[in-house]
Amino acid sequence: MRPSDLFGGSPFGRRVRRPGAGRVPVTVVTGFLGAGKTGLIRAALASPDAARTAVIVNEFAELGVDDVLLRTSAEDVRLIGNGCMCCAARSDLQRVLRNLYAERETGAVPPFDRVIVETSGLSDPGPVLQLLAGDRALSGHYAVSALVTVVDCVLALDGQAPPEWIEQVVLADRIVLSKTELASEAQVARVRAHVAALNPGAEILEASNLRADPLAWLAPVAAGGARGFRAAPAAVGPDAVSCQSFVLSFDTPFRWEVFLQVMETLLALRGDDVLRVKGLVHVEGCAGPVAAHFVRHLAARPEELTAWPDADRRSRLVFITRNVSAAQVQALFDAVLALAPPPG
The missing domain is CATH 3.40.50.300 (P-loop containing nucleotide triphosphate hydrolases)
Known part of the structure; x- marks a missing residue:
């Protein structure tokens, strides 16, 4: 489903202890x-x-x-x-x-x-x-x-x-x-x-x-990967068809509709090259993080977790892309956040 299709009633459903609980x-x-x-x-x-x-x-x-x-x-x-x-x-x-x-x-x-x-x-x-x-x-x-x-x-x-x-x-x-x-x-x-x-x-x-x-x-892996989040981008060379993985972190909580706007724009522009995105999003009004998962043009159903896995409350997203850099994705987030209307 597209990110915008995730609206309708509560976007997260019931809160769960871990991603995928009950399925x-x-x-x-x-x-x-x-x-x-x-x-x-x-x-x-x-x-x-x-x-x-x-x-x-x-x-x-x-x-x-x-x-x-x-x-x-x-x-x-x-x-x-x-x-x-x-x-x-x-x-x-x-x-x-x-x-x-x-x-x-x-x-x-x-x-x-x-x-x-x-x-x-x-x-x-x-x-x-x-x-x-x-x-x-x-x-x-x-x-x-x-x-x-x-x-x-x-x-x-x-x-x-x-x-x-x-x-x-x-x-x-x-x-x-x-x-x-x-x-x-x-x-x-x-x-x-x-x-x-x-x-x-x-x-x-x-x-x-x-x-x-x-x-x-x-064993199931965490929302951000089996070994946690890595702060540094990791380019993997020409033999990997310009694939790379990197992590973006955000200190300020997102409004959910703004986060979805960024992701929907990214997937509309470069969805074929956004191989996978996984992570935890700090969403305004949510006590725990929201587990997010995107595969190319599609978004999995988001899930609000009952608690953060550690003391770090930043949004953290692991990107696996092809010919799309961390700087380009960061610039998109910055642009949408700068243009987003103030809350309320």
Whole structure:
């Protein structure tokens, strides 16, 4: 939905303790072909703590979680043991998610408490995020918990990885390094440094270290990123198609309609290049922050939280952009704020 569509009654609904409270958390797993997405998911599903998990494999042709994911149609649902189930989505992920929720409510499928969406290894995860942000029905039932990107430490830097992996890394909330046991320590260190430069706000885990806690990568991330907010812009170089991430902070509280005016102007002008925006907004009249999330031209439903996560009461927004600088976005905020009518 567009930012202006968020008006109508209360723009925030009921206050919640954390973003997405009361909705089914969705973890999107991406990474290039053969990076280890399937192995990561399979290891998690083997844990008793993964019971009541639904898995959607969003590509028909790719092999699934070994032989436990049986896919014969676009909406085929199979029980895969341990209270988990899987359904395949060849193309219409929107329809699969809607049907899955409706069937859970009617008892046609077993109850589930989380959803994992495994994307194609050659896909941009942005459309999945856009779908979950922009579809009103889905956003009322589901909330993005984290975008997790799996990176193959053997292939990532030797020229064999497809170019799509750069955007997969830049958009990630959490990065899992796979095949570290097959790579040298120097290779692993180089890959870790590279992905940290591409996405300085993401938490980086190693798949080999997840054996003790195979569900650690499923933990929800904070509104501003897994490792909190970073104050300095982080350009990631020409190989990332001029992608960059940066944080803007604002000391003065916003009126909500003014904040939306800035964001709507930014997305109207450069929405294709604003890959993702997440953060906490200090809004006049709200006791806690408002969690905001934008994906390209779309805005997810905002949520007022009951309390700030720390003593810092500034608005803090993490931007992931392509050919749009922190200075340009800051200038837009300054211009709109300077022209905004006085309160009252």
